Amino acid sequence: MKEEISRHMTPEDFRRNGHAVVDWIADYMSRVEEFPVMSQVQPGEIRAKLPAQPPRIGEPFEAIMRDVDEIVIPGITHWQSPNFFAYFPANVSGPAILGDLLSSGLGVQGMSWATSPACTEVETHVLDWLVDMLDLPAKFKSSGDGGGVIQDTASSAALAAIIAARERASSLATNASGVDRRFVAYTSSQAHSSIEKAIRIAGIGSDNLRLIGADSAFAMKPELLEEAVRADLDAGLDPFFVCATVGTTSSNGIDPVRAIGEICRRNGLWLHVDAAMAGTAALCPEFRWINDGVELGDSYCFNPHKWMFTNFDCDCFWVADRAALIKSLSILPEYLRNKATESGAVIDYRDWHVQLGRRFRALKLWFVIRHYGVEGLQLHVRRHVEIAQEFASWIEAADRFELAMKPPLNLVCFRHIGGDEKNQQIMDSLNESGKLFLTHTKLDGKLTLRMSIGQTHTERWHVARAWEMIRALE
Amino acid sequence: MKEEISRHMTPEDFRRNGHAVVDWIADYMSRVEEFPVMSQVQPGEIRAKLPAQPPRIGEPFEAIMRDVDEIVIPGITHWQSPNFFAYFPANVSGPAILGDLLSSGLGVQGMSWATSPACTEVETHVLDWLVDMLDLPAKFKSSGDGGGVIQDTASSAALAAIIAARERASSLATNASGVDRRFVAYTSSQAHSSIEKAIRIAGIGSDNLRLIGADSAFAMKPELLEEAVRADLDAGLDPFFVCATVGTTSSNGIDPVRAIGEICRRNGLWLHVDAAMAGTAALCPEFRWINDGVELGDSYCFNPHKWMFTNFDCDCFWVADRAALIKSLSILPEYLRNKATESGAVIDYRDWHVQLGRRFRALKLWFVIRHYGVEGLQLHVRRHVEIAQEFASWIEAADRFELAMKPPLNLVCFRHIGGDEKNQQIMDSLNESGKLFLTHTKLDGKLTLRMSIGQTHTERWHVARAWEMIRALE
Numbered sequence: 001m002k003e004e005i006s007r008h009m010t011p012e013d014f015r016r017n018g019h020a021v022v023d024w025i026a027d028y029m030s031r032v033e034e035f036p037v038m039s040q041v042q043p044g045e046i047r048a049k050l051p052a053q054p055p056r057i058g059e060p061f062e063a064i065m066r067d068v069d070e071i072v073i074p075g076i077t078h079w080q081s082p083n084f085f086a087y088f089p090a091n092v093s094g095p096a097i098l099g100d101l102l103s104s105g106l107g108v109q110g111m112s113w114a115t116s117p118a119c120t121e122v123e124t125h126v127l128d129w130l131v132d133m134l135d136l137p138a139k140f141k142s143s144g145d146g147g148g149v150i151q152d153t154a155s156s157a158a159l160a161a162i163i164a165a166r167e168r169a170s171s172l173a174t175n176a177s178g179v180d181r182r183f184v185a186y187t188s189s190q191a192h193s194s195i196e197k198a199i200r201i202a203g204i205g206s207d208n209l210r211l212i213g214a215d216s217a218f219a220m221k222p223e224l225l226e227e228a229v230r231a232d233l234d235a236g237l238d239p240f241f242v243c244a245t246v247g248t249t250s251s252n253g254i255d256p257v258r259a260i261g262e263i264c265r266r267n268g269l270w271l272h273v274d275a276a277m278a279g280t281a282a283l284c285p286e287f288r289w290i291n292d293g294v295e296l297g298d299s300y301c302f303n304p305h306k307w308m309f310t311n312f313d314c315d316c317f318w319v320a321d322r323a324a325l326i327k328s329l330s331i332l333p334e335y336l337r338n339k340a341t342e343s344g345a346v347i348d349y350r351d352w353h354v355q356l357g358r359r360f361r362a363l364k365l366w367f368v369i370r371h372y373g374v375e376g377l378q379l380h381v382r383r384h385v386e387i388a389q390e391f392a393s394w395i396e397a398a399d400r401f402e403l404a405m406k407p408p409l410n411l412v413c414f415r416h417i418g419g420d421e422k423n424q425q426i427m428d429s430l431n432e433s434g435k436l437f438l439t440h441t442k443l444d445g446k447l448t449l450r451m452s453i454g455q456t457h458t459e460r461w462h463v464a465r466a467w468e469m470i471r472a473l474e
Numbered sequence: 475m476k477e478e479i480s481r482h483m484t485p486e487d488f489r490r491n492g493h494a495v496v497d498w499i500a501d502y503m504s505r506v507e508e509f510p511v512m513s514q515v516q517p518g519e520i521r522a523k524l525p526a527q528p529p530r531i532g533e534p535f536e537a538i539m540r541d542v543d544e545i546v547i548p549g550i551t552h553w554q555s556p557n558f559f560a561y562f563p564a565n566v567s568g569p570a571i572l573g574d575l576l577s578s579g580l581g582v583q584g585m586s587w588a589t590s591p592a593c594t595e596v597e598t599h600v601l602d603w604l605v606d607m608l609d610l611p612a613k614f615k616s617s618g619d620g621g622g623v624i625q626d627t628a629s630s631a632a633l634a635a636i637i638a639a640r641e642r643a644s645s646l647a648t649n650a651s652g653v654d655r656r657f658v659a660y661t662s663s664q665a666h667s668s669i670e671k672a673i674r675i676a677g678i679g680s681d682n683l684r685l686i687g688a689d690s691a692f693a694m695k696p697e698l699l700e701e702a703v704r705a706d707l708d709a710g711l712d713p714f715f716v717c718a719t720v721g722t723t724s725s726n727g728i729d730p731v732r733a734i735g736e737i738c739r740r741n742g743l744w745l746h747v748d749a750a751m752a753g754t755a756a757l758c759p760e761f762r763w764i765n766d767g768v769e770l771g772d773s774y775c776f777n778p779h780k781w782m783f784t785n786f787d788c789d790c791f792w793v794a795d796r797a798a799l800i801k802s803l804s805i806l807p808e809y810l811r812n813k814a815t816e817s818g819a820v821i822d823y824r825d826w827h828v829q830l831g832r833r834f835r836a837l838k839l840w841f842v843i844r845h846y847g848v849e850g851l852q853l854h855v856r857r858h859v860e861i862a863q864e865f866a867s868w869i870e871a872a873d874r875f876e877l878a879m880k881p882p883l884n885l886v887c888f889r890h891i892g893g894d895e896k897n898q899q900i901m902d903s904l905n906e907s908g909k910l911f912l913t914h915t916k917l918d919g920k921l922t923l924r925m926s927i928g929q930t931h932t933e934r935w936h937v938a939r940a941w942e943m944i945r946a947l948e
Contacts, residue, residue: 007850008930009568015500021572022492026485039857043819046595054603058847062567064840068576072837075592080581087589087809090831092581094483095535098495102542104574104785105499107554107566117513118549121520129528152626154831163675193805194830200802201637201828203677219912250809305831311578312833318893331667335724335915335924345517354675354828355627356668357564357779359786364545366538373532376481401912417585441809450809456482 007058015285017061025097032081036434039077046075077437082432082457085466086439088249088277088333088411089454099367100311103360110358113346114338120347123150123362125367127316133374134282134302137295140318143348148318149352150361154276155194157317159351160325162202162241165270165298167328169240184232186210187243188220190253192274195243200419208237217405218253218443220244226263233278235265241270244297246290250441251404251448252267252411254278254290261296273300276315277454280307281385281409284378290408298324307384307410307454308377310368317352326351380456384410387460388453391452394467400474404443412451413443416474420447426473481532491535498539506555510908513551520549534936551911556931559940560913562723562751562885563928567783571785573841574785576833586833587820588812594821597624599838600843601790607848608756608776611769614792617823619814622792623826628750629668631775631791634799634827636676636715639744639772642795643714643803658706661682661692661717665728666748669717682711691879692727692917694718700737707741715744718771720764721752724915725878725922726885728752728764735770747774750789751928754781755859755883760850772798781858781884781928782851784842788835791826800825854930858884861934862927868941874948878917886925887917890948894921900947910940 009017025051049071059148079090110119127148128141140146151157166183183204187195189211199209210228212220229239234424242264244255257273264271273294279302294300294363299315304310319325330351332341340346350356388410395401395414403411416422427449441448453463483491523545553564584593601622602615614620625631640657657678661669663685674682684706686699703713716738718729731747738745745766753776755761768774768863775791778784793799804825806815814820824830843851862884869875869888878887890896901923905911915922927937 007846009845011500011503014503014568015496017568017572018496018500019493022489022496023577025576026489026492028579029485038539041591043587043814043817047599050596051598054607054843055847056849058850059844061845064844072592072596075595076566076580076582077588077590079583090581090583092578094488096493097578098491100578101495101575104566104571105502106550107564107785108550109553109564109786109889113517114551116549116551117515118520118546121549122524122546125521125524133528151832155829159675159828193807197803197805201633202675221587311581312831329671331671333667335913340517343517345819354633355629357627369528370533370534370538371483372481373529375530376532439809455535
């Protein structure tokens with residue numbers, strides 16, 4: 001009776017309802033291919049089905065789940081469908097979902113070591129594991145001056161890198177006042193929008209971000225970077241930060257990190273390497289060329305929540321010199337003081353990112369690595385790249401389609417030779433069919449279709465069927 | 475056999491393992507009071523139990539769960555214990571855990587309306603509901619020029635408010651160059667560290683944040699704000715932003731929002747109201763005095779992930795003029811273009827915060843509101859405040875303890891009259907007992923104990939037992 005009034009879910013009710021939600025997800029996994037991949041609803045259609053006022057009195061759990069089926073599901077674009085080839089993958093997997101569920105159940109905060117030591121220590125440990133798994137430079141490990149942390153997204157990682165870089169540049173600067181200096185940052189014209197967004201947020205201003213030209217493989221031209229840095233120095237400005245991209249969002253272009261890194265070293269610039277999607281490929285030795293020169297970097301990030309089967313949000317971010325990052329973000333008010341922090345023997349991750357609060361995100365990542373093992377993860381990455389390369393060979397062999405570039409890994413950029421309008425028609429027709437979902441970009445000024453092959457359950461036959469459907473529209 | 479090699483968890487394995495994790499959490503809910511509330515491990519103790527290398531081959535799910543029990547749990551500080559009185563609550567609840575589980579299972583991205591329309595529309599709808607539930611000004615609703623969005627934390631909400639405020643101030647400024655202007659922001663000396671952190675991140679600089687003095691109830695003195703703004707204007711600086719706090723972290727001090735808002739209106743300053751913890755109290759009409767004057771604000775946030783039984787992360791953030799926010803954060807690269815966005819008929823939440831990617835966080839909030847109903851939520855908030863006020867009356871009646879201030883809601887700041895060392899001893903002794911966990915602050919220069927009463931399952935008897943233990947140390 002008490003619980004009936006209080007409406008707290010008892011452990012026994014939680015057990016029953018929890019089993020029902022787990023069953024719902026297991027069924028969803030089995031039937032995900034039955035839904036239109038891209039939601040077919042119109043703007044406002046979902047809201048129109050929701051009551052204008054919240055309920056005064058609590059409702060039965062079954063009623064909520066009924067509305068999930070009837071109201072929410074039609075408005076879902078199914079990122080977990082093996083026929084999802086749009087944008088980049090945002091993969092989930094069984095172990096990741098369950099690791100994250102456990103994190104929800106524990107409900108701990110990891111802002112300081114003391115607020116839940118396991119939350120910090122498992123995270124530090126797994127990020128050290130990943131340095132070895134990806135063959136990243138040892139300087140990123142927590143055993144030296146560096147260390148890793150889970151950020152929500154690569155956008156936040158870029159922002160943290162920019163803040164730390166600015167801090168380092170400010171303390172190196174001869175002009176101490178700070179406010180009237182003009183910091184300048186650099187990235188390629190193909191870099192993700194998050195770099196410009198972070199530069200804006202940091203108050204540097206979009207006009208102080210130089211977008212360096214790219215070559216025919218959509219990789220930054222280092223000689224243009226060098227020229228731009230020199231011109232800015234000559235103009236009395238303060239170059240301080242470069243972001244190189246390993247696998248751009250638009251086309252998967254791979255910037256030449258080594259050449260860029262050498263320019264950064266010569267000029268004292270912070271080099272951040274954004275490998276958000278493609279970074280996962282480095283699990284396999286044969287793809288580690290993408291990271292050539294990363295030892296010249298000051299920070300690096302990749303997103304297990306894209307291609308490494310770990311639920312969003314999970315961006316792994318490493319710095320070579322954690323002191324620069326911490327100095328820029330650390331504020332210790334009295335109410336957060338504790339003996340462990342004062343001892344200096346622990347990591348307090350609140351000083352490594354924008355947020356103070358943080359959930360136990362390392363659990364899902366730990367679950368994924370332990371469930372698959374290194375070889376299990378490698379197997380899927382290899383298979384996705386292999387299927388993508390085969391798809392590219394079909395494009396090459398087709399008369400009326402062409403590759404926009406040779407795909408380095410698992411993203412194939414291609415187009416019909418009939419021009420932008422034809423490609424737009426093909427894309428709209430495919431997406432409206434509900435049988436697959438792909439998106440576009442512009443490369444060399446032309447509308448280009450992107451076939452991103454990396455969803456957890458995408459097999460060769462899904463891609464072969466997609467190709468049949470594309471050809472049927474030629 | 476194929477699945478055995480691939481190591482993907484089949485739907486049937488997911489069902490079995492998922493039931494096991496749900497059962498684990500249900501059992502955890504039942505036995506959470508058996509654990510020491512504050513983890514008793516030493517720095518490095520958890521890591522020492524983890525293998526130096528990740529597994530080459532995947533491991534059985536049972537082995538991972540065994541390590542959760544044996545390695546992780548000793549390193550957990552139990553935020554979900556009803557004997558957790560430290561910091562602020564970070565409440566979970568059955569419906570929130572299950573809504574978040576469903577979000578993990580669906581694994582959709584909500585950066586654009588088109589990437590999953592339900593993710594955007596349920597969020598907009600629930601945030602409109604909350605405007606009514608909290609009796610916030612109608613201008614925060616999406617039906618006018620404003621609107622709400624879920625941010626991860628109040629830290630990120632403050633950052634978003636500062637960025638939007640800067641954008642508005644820049645476009646109003648007569649000096650168009652921007653780089654040599656000196657923006658100045660204001661908050662009280664009692665405000666959360668996240669305000670200074672956000673000001674630093676935005677590149678404004680800590681030295682351009684004025685910490686305005688507080689009165690004996692730890693609320694900002696508006697006359698000191700007015701003086702500071704005037705002095706900065708006289709010095710040729712550009713005041714642009716004020717953050718008022720409804721319920722400070724240190725003591726739950728409530729800034730006089732109306733008086734502050736009037737100063738902001740007169741001087742064209744953006745007013746952000748941070749009600750991260752205390753904002754939940756406005757569910758009950760009798761506590762809505764805390765928000766008096768909020769109609770003068772430009773933005774407002776509170777955290778359902780603190781006191782409203784919704785798993786972290788979930789900060790609700792509203793703006794009166796969404797155009798200012800969107801203008802400051804919107805960047806639309808080709809690969810994100812789509813018909814719905816171009817039509818202008820939809821919200822693309824990626825332009826409302828730092829991150830691009832976003833999970834379906836509205837599900838857990840929608841589940842909580844529907845499960846409890848408005849009256850169910852009010853009931854718990856009322857009960858927590860009632861218990862806290864009773865605890866305060868015990869302190870008042872005790873010879874050797876005193877209140878540091880009259881508690882406005884559910885946080886009681888008190889101390890032993892024997893001085894800082896005595897209070898430190900009491901706190902350490904209580905926390906090392908494992909029977910409860912509380913933390914401290916400094917008020918009027920004195921070490922002060924904080925009894926934060928708001929955990930989902932905290933009942934009067936938990937607080938009465940805590941008081942017995944405190945008294946036994948007097």
